Amino acid sequence: MTHAVREALAAIRRAPLLTALSAAMVALALFVVGLFALVAHNLQVALDQVEERVEVVAYLRDDTRSVELEIAEEEMRSLPEVEDVRYVSKEEALLLAQEQLADFQDLFAGLEVNPLPASLEIALAPGSRDPETVSRISQHVSVYPFVEDVRYGEEWVDRVYLLQRISGITAGVLGTGFGAVAALIIATAIRIAIFARREEIYVMRLVGASNGFIRRPFLLEGIFTGLVGGLLAAGLSYASYLAVGHLLFPVEWLPGPWVAGGILAGAAFGLVSSALAVRRYLQEV
Amino acid sequence: MIKLTDVTKEYPRHGAALKEVSFHVAKGEFVFLTGHSGSGKSTTLRLVHMADRPTHGEVRVSGFSSALTSAREVWKLRRRAGMVFQDFRLLPGRTALENVAFALEVTGTPRGQLHHRAQRLLAQVGLSAKLSSLPTELSGGEQQRVAIARALATEPLVLLADEPSGNLDERAARGILELFRELNASGMSVLMATHDLDLIRAFPAVRVLELDEGRLVYDSRENGA
Ligand SMILES: Nc1ncnc2c1ncn2[C@@H]1O[C@H](COP(=O)(O)OP(=O)(O)OP(=O)(O)O)[C@@H](O)[C@H]1O
Ligand SMILES: [Mg+2]
Numbered sequence: 465m466t467h468a469v470r471e472a473l474a475a476i477r478r479a480p481l482l483t484a485l486s487a488a489m490v491a492l493a494l495f496v497v498g499l500f501a502l503v504a505h506n507l508q509v510a511l512d513q514v515e516e517r518v519e520v521v522a523y524l525r526d527d528t529r530s531v532e533l534e535i536a537e538e539e540m541r542s543l544p545e546v547e548d549v550r551y552v553s554k555e556e557a558l559l560l561a562q563e564q565l566a567d568f569q570d571l572f573a574g575l576e577v578n579p580l581p582a583s584l585e586i587a588l589a590p591g592s593r594d595p596e597t598v599s600r601i602s603q604h605v606s607v608y609p610f611v612e613d614v615r616y617g618e619e620w621v622d623r624v625y626l627l628q629r630i631s632g633i634t635a636g637v638l639g640t641g642f643g644a645v646a647a648l649i650i651a652t653a654i655r656i657a658i659f660a661r662r663e664e665i666y667v668m669r670l671v672g673a674s675n676g677f678i679r680r681p682f683l684l685e686g687i688f689t690g691l692v693g694g695l696l697a698a699g700l701s702y703a704s705y706l707a708v709g710h711l712l713f714p715v716e717w718l719p720g721p722w723v724a725g726g727i728l729a730g731a732a733f734g735l736v737s738s739a740l741a742v743r744r745y746l747q748e749v
Numbered sequence: 750m751i752k753l754t755d756v757t758k759e760y761p762r763h764g765a766a767l768k769e770v771s772f773h774v775a776k777g778e779f780v781f782l783t784g785h786s787g788s789g790k791s792t793t794l795r796l797v798h799m800a801d802r803p804t805h806g807e808v809r810v811s812g813f814s815s816a817l818t819s820a821r822e823v824w825k826l827r828r829r830a831g832m833v834f835q836d837f838r839l840l841p842g843r844t845a846l847e848n849v850a851f852a853l854e855v856t857g858t859p860r861g862q863l864h865h866r867a868q869r870l871l872a873q874v875g876l877s878a879k880l881s882s883l884p885t886e887l888s889g890g891e892q893q894r895v896a897i898a899r900a901l902a903t904e905p906l907v908l909l910a911d912e913p914s915g916n917l918d919e920r921a922a923r924g925i926l927e928l929f930r931e932l933n934a935s936g937m938s939v940l941m942a943t944h945d946l947d948l949i950r951a952f953p954a955v956r957v958l959e960l961d962e963g964r965l966v967y968d969s970r971e972n973g974a
Contacts, residue, residue: 466860467854663840663841667838670827670838671831671852672824
């Protein structure tokens with residue numbers, strides 16, 4: 465093993481620029497992924513907070529009969545997606561409005577009729593708060609003849625989900641692109657290292673060094689390059705996180721396992737890239 | 750130790766370099782492989798070292814069969830069968846000692862023992878005085894001895910040599926042969942390709958196999974030599 469480490473370090477010292485370039489490309493690929501992970505994670509955090517309050521509100525016609533209402537409420541409660549149904553009467557609605565809009569107290573005081581409708585607030589069960597379920601439940605509720613109108617945070621729940629999906633796809637495409645370039649550069653570095661060592665490799669084979677022994681230094685070189693790239697990407701992502709927090713708005717840093725996973729992914733990427741290059745180029749010497 | 754059974758080796762575009770060759774080299778035996786240029790001597794040695802595989806037939810070396818040994822296992826065979834070439838193939842940037850130590854290191858000798866064991870191998874081939882010479886500072890015969898010391902690094906049971914005396918003058922060639930005889934006397938099998946008939950005559954006790962256009966045409970043992 466010490467031989468492999470020494471040889472890998474020698475190879476890196478022989479071509480430091482190429483090693484740096486390889487690591488930088490790995491870093492770039494993972495940095496892109498890291499940035500979008502940051503976006504996706506913070507959108508998720510926001511979504512989670514919103515989701516807890518996701519509910520469908522059905523506004524009722526004033527002439528709704530309480531028998532009809534009770535039956536409807538019962539039906540809704542029996543749906544697995546529905547966690548709770550709460551009836552808010554016209555009076556409660558007005559009180560609530562007066563409380564929440566205390567500045568407009570005068571406005572309410574002058575009213576002779578209560579303009580606010582009664583409503584059913586339908587809270588959804590965890591796991592049923594995604595846009596599809598929400599809109600399905602709303603549609604279901606709007607069918608009742610006494611329901612005047614149905615509201616939920618459709619526009620922006622949809623939008624956040626869309627953003628999350630777009631950022632995921634963008635990260636995938638850009639990350640893959642940079643990753644491919646990184647793999648090519650690593651392969652080139654390994655190829656150069658193999659050719660610089662071809663006489664030694666020939667003798668190693670001649671005298672009976674094992675295949676693993678011959679490969680190990682090159683694989684180590686790949687792992688090292690990928691690891692440095694991963695650490696660099698984590699550093700860059702953290703700097704971006706600090707910058708955004710400083711200049712724009714507070715955001716959350718990525719969960720620890722994501723960061724560790726990203727760095728390890730860099731090392732694994734380096735290993736796989738060099739393993740493919742070794743397979744390919746070792747036969748040529 | 751080495752057994753060829755109906756071995757044919759065909760090269761694409763060229764035809765058969767070996768045709769149904771069969772012979773057996775016993776443990777501890779010394780054999781000259783001779784024949785005209787192009788008769789298939791190097792091809793035979795390459796097959797024994799499993800640098801190449803037969804088209805038909807089987808090569809068995811120290812328990813390794815050409816039919817069963819995968820490419821990733823060949824190194825195990827190489828540790829039991831050391832190879833020496835006419836053109837030495839030493840690493841040019843390294844001293845005699847470093848060349849031998851390199852072979853020891855890459856075949857698993859602990860670092861602490863490298864220097865000592867390389868020294869001992871070079872002493873065995875009579876080169877103790879030139880440990881720190883680079884290949885370019887050594888004569889052909891001396892370089893050949895370094896190559897032999899390197900081939901001995903894994904304590905092989907068989908020594909394969911492809912024209913090891915080809916570039917040497919008569920005295921140096923005899924010296925190498927004496928060294929092979931010593932190694933053989935200590936129990937190592939030796940299979941040596943040569944077209945130097947004077948050398949073969951100088952060692953009448955050694956068994957001779959002769960190839961002609963890929964066929965085995967003479968075996969001194971079967972012809973009662
Ligand atoms: N890789 C190859 N591809 C095609 N033909 C080959 C190859 N290697 C050897 N040959 C052919 O096989 C035949 C035997 O070659 P080989 O090298 O075994 O002869 P040799 O007895 O060692 O000759 P020499 O005494 O000149 O070294 C030759 O005709 C050669 O041209
Ligand atoms: Mg030859």
